[in-house]
Amino acid sequence: MPIQNELKLNVAFMDELHHEFEEILDEMKNCKDNPKFMQLFFKMIEHTKNHFKTEEELMTKYDFYDKQEHLNEHESLLSEMIYFYEKAQKIPLFGKSYINEYAYDKFRRHILNIDSQLAMFLKENQ
Ligand SMILES: [Fe+2]
Numbered sequence: 001m002p003i004q005n006e007l008k009l010n011v012a013f014m015d016e017l018h019h020e021f022e023e024i025l026d027e028m029k030n031c032k033d034n035p036k037f038m039q040l041f042f043k044m045i046e047h048t049k050n051h052f053k054t055e056e057e058l059m060t061k062y063d064f065y066d067k068q069e070h071l072n073e074h075e076s077l078l079s080e081m082i083y084f085y086e087k088a089q090k091i092p093l094f095g096k097s098y099i100n101e102y103a104y105d106k107f108r109r110h111i112l113n114i115d116s117q118l119a120m121f122l123k124e125n126q
């Protein structure tokens with residue numbers, strides 16, 4: 001599934017990372033096997049760490065004006081994801097409801113409100 005138009009920022013590396021995230025999310029939504037679901041959940045966390053780190057390195061490199069706010073959002077998104085991953089190890093339903101009902105919307109909002117500003121900045125300053 002190609003990245004949905006509303007989330008496309010026209011910065012290639014960001015669009016690619018966001019698209020990969022959506023692919024992992026879709027795979028998780030369709031996953032019926034719990035050990036596999038948890039493996040994918042772990043993969044999502046690793047992917048998200050790398051995704052955020054990549055953006056953060058560029059914010060530092062180009063001295064992005066709103067870096068701190070962006071870092072704070074990354075930290076809260078990531079710690080929430082890890083919280084649900086840990087909960088899901090005992091109560092799988094917690095993980096499933098996070099994935100099925102919250103994760104996409106959380107990321108969608110981050111991309112539209114925060115990443116979009118970084119994308120615009122990079123297009124002007126890179
Ligand atoms: Fe992003």
Ligand SMILES: [Fe+2]
Nearest residue numbers: 055074114115
């Ligand atoms: Fe971001």
